[in-house]
Amino acid sequence: MARIVRRLLTNKLIWLVVLTSVGAFLRLTAVEQTNVDRPLRADALEYYLTAYNLRHGGIYSRSPGVLVNPPAKVVPDAYRPPGVPLLIAAVMTQRSGPAEESTVGHAITCPPVLS
Numbered sequence: 001m002a003r004i005v006r007r008l009l010t011n012k013l014i015w016l017v018v019l020t021s022v023g024a025f026l027r028l029t030a031v032e033q034t035n036v037d038r039p040l041r042a043d044a045l046e047y048y049l050t051a052y053n054l055r056h057g058g059i060y061s062r063s064p065g066v067l068v069n070p071p072a073k074v075v076p077d078a079y080r081p082p083g084v085p086l087l088i089a090a091v092m093t094q095r096s097g098p099a100e101e102s103t104v105g106h107a108i109t110c111p112p113v114l115s
Helices: 001-012 012-033 042-057 083-095 101-114
Strands: none
Touching: 001 012
16 A cells, blocks of 8 residues: 555656646636626727728727727727737637627636636
8 A cells, every 4th residue: 555655655646647637627627717897998999990990991009999989090009919819810810790799718728727
């Protein structure tokens, strides 16, 4: 019995798998259990607007464009790095319909899970 316990304690691969599993469980639990009152604010809003403009106009811009009343002109800019807006735009292209409210949930969930 002592030999089995000693072998388990010295096997690094088993510990690597156990620690990775516990870390993945904690990460996924934190992402799923987090409540966000207003998901589109500050940086998240700019990332979403950039992805929206990429999908609907092919322009990399954080301008609100047609989402405000009266519509604003979409002027290209390079204020944000392209990684997160491209990820959100890729999720948007898989969704149909003008509202795309389900995309907001994916846009909020993807970056924390991937980090």
